[in-house]
Amino acid sequence: MLDWIVAPLIVRPFPRATSQEHHISAMTIRTRKFFGTFALLILVVVWSLLGMTIAQTPWLANSGLLQSIFYVVAGLGWVLPAMPIISWMSRPDV
Numbered sequence: 001m002l003d004w005i006v007a008p009l010i011v012r013p014f015p016r017a018t019s020q021e022h023h024i025s026a027m028t029i030r031t032r033k034f035f036g037t038f039a040l041l042i043l044v045v046v047w048s049l050l051g052m053t054i055a056q057t058p059w060l061a062n063s064g065l066l067q068s069i070f071y072v073v074a075g076l077g078w079v080l081p082a083m084p085i086i087s088w089m090s091r092p093d094v
Contacts, residue, residue: 054070
């Protein structure tokens with residue numbers, strides 16, 4: 001008889017997500033690869049322009065040994081910032 005008064009006062013637990021439910025990702029793998037491709041292109045262009053700028057500095061241009069070390073480091077160094085981008089791009093959809 002007083003259900004309409006008591007019913008709103010009953011505390012019900014918030015429904016929790018079960019392990020069977022999946023979280024919908026904001027970005028699919030296809031979208032991440034699209035944006036990641038542009039990020040990698042921008043990284044390579046900026047890295048190469050910076051490398052060319054540094055290679056022309058007088059202290060580096062006058063030393064063959066320093067040039068050799070610089071070109072090895074600059075040639076392989078872009079891989080370190082590219083690795084997180086590639087791992088983000090290849091992360092599976094959840």
